[in-house]
Amino acid sequence: MATYIVLLGPPGVGKGTQANILSKKTGLVHVSSGDLFRENLKNETDLGKLARSFMDKGELVPDDVTIAMIKDRLSRPDCKAGAILDGFPRTPVQAEALQKMLANFKGDVNLVPFISAAPSILIERVSGRWTCRAKGHIYHQKFNPPVVAGRCDVDGSELYQRDDDKAETVARRINVYLEQTMPLVAHYRSQNKLVEVDGTQPIEQVTNALLAEIKK
Numbered sequence: 001m002a003t004y005i006v007l008l009g010p011p012g013v014g015k016g017t018q019a020n021i022l023s024k025k026t027g028l029v030h031v032s033s034g035d036l037f038r039e040n041l042k043n044e045t046d047l048g049k050l051a052r053s054f055m056d057k058g059e060l061v062p063d064d065v066t067i068a069m070i071k072d073r074l075s076r077p078d079c080k081a082g083a084i085l086d087g088f089p090r091t092p093v094q095a096e097a098l099q100k101m102l103a104n105f106k107g108d109v110n111l112v113p114f115i116s117a118a119p120s121i122l123i124e125r126v127s128g129r130w131t132c133r134a135k136g137h138i139y140h141q142k143f144n145p146p147v148v149a150g151r152c153d154v155d156g157s158e159l160y161q162r163d164d165d166k167a168e169t170v171a172r173r174i175n176v177y178l179e180q181t182m183p184l185v186a187h188y189r190s191q192n193k194l195v196e197v198d199g200t201q202p203i204e205q206v207t208n209a210l211l212a213e214i215k216k
């Protein structure tokens, strides 16, 4: 049966970094809703144009288009064994839609690691973040610097600072997270799927904690 892991946590806590590492260690595909939107933005698709207006303000893209995009992604052959979901679901409506789509694939959400950290830490994390232009690999100028400044270690592409990683947009994103995504913590806890992981630890320790939970 396919395995679906949902990484939950505030912006900047390290979901993308961890999903990327876990994907390599488990062989499950990393599905990031934010990366999919950014790919659409780069390719100037209709979805990208629509998403931009919400992303620039730090707001969520409407549920219906987000759900359709994820459904399409999870239907592809490389997700047959399951996926590590990063950034989706972000609202109760999306969580319900996910459950329905996974039931169609004869699957379910197996585990929901909730990576937590205080807002003051998140702002420092996000404002020092650099993202690779080609594939979205993530670096941090202090906590996880690239070997060559301004270049991705994996593919050598240019590193850039996301528009929505600016301080004022980050604050809005954290509020949106508290209002719209936090209810999912209680939702998955009531299903006994939630495990809490301290996101203030160094990257490797967070990975080890996540791997220990996955092995269980």
Ligand code: AMP
Binding pocket: 011, 033, 034, 035, 037, 054, 055, 056, 058, 059, 060, 061, 062, 066, 086, 087, 088, 089, 090, 091, 094, 164, 173
């Ligand atoms: P992220 O890379 O996960 O921080 O996402 C960047 C932006 O993409 C968010 O601030 C939202 O505008 C949009 N986005 C990503 N995932 C979702 C989602 N599940 N629902 C709605 N909007 C999303």
